[in-house]
Amino acid sequence: MLEDQLDRAFPDLAEIRDKRLRGLVGELWRSVSERNPVHTDIERIPTHPLFPIERHGSLANHIRGQMAVSKTLVPTYMREWRIELSLDHFLATAAIHDAAKVVEFVEQDGKLVATPGFDHALVAGRLARDLGFPPEIAHMVAVHTYVGPMRLPRSRAAQLFQYLDPLCLPVFPEHGKSSVERHLEANHWSVAAPPDDVP
């Protein structure tokens, strides 16, 4: 079961001080895993079926990256700008924000495919709310992506987490479309080329 692999995959979960919150992370993973048991190894889930793990890293790499950056980001905002953020909230959000991809990515003719129209952010956000996560975390999860309908973050933490998401996805223009381009195009925004005189 995927939830049994969480502690090994994400050692930074041990830094979440609120024990109940740590338990809820496990509950959420159990819930998505039960809905689609096709995923049995947490290290073998891609960030998207179109992005091979060998080139772009796995969902677990994405989450570990977010946890590592959060451990620097949260104290930096406090130190430099006196903005208080909860490291517990950032670590828990990183751990669960993409967990609904376990439900979204299904097997079809022996291949992993994404379910069309599936809104993994909204599904995980609702699941978090229903399981009893703090509403601030459910909101951070629900608005974490630019893909799909435009959702504005209502908190500083949610806004920062929106930045953190593409930052921890090594999808660069030389690999095809960058994560930022994909986000913009998903909302039918055009991507302008820089003027010729800009290096």
Ligand SMILES: [Fe+2]
């Ligand atoms: Fe996501």
Ligand SMILES: [Fe+2]
């Ligand atoms: Fe993500």
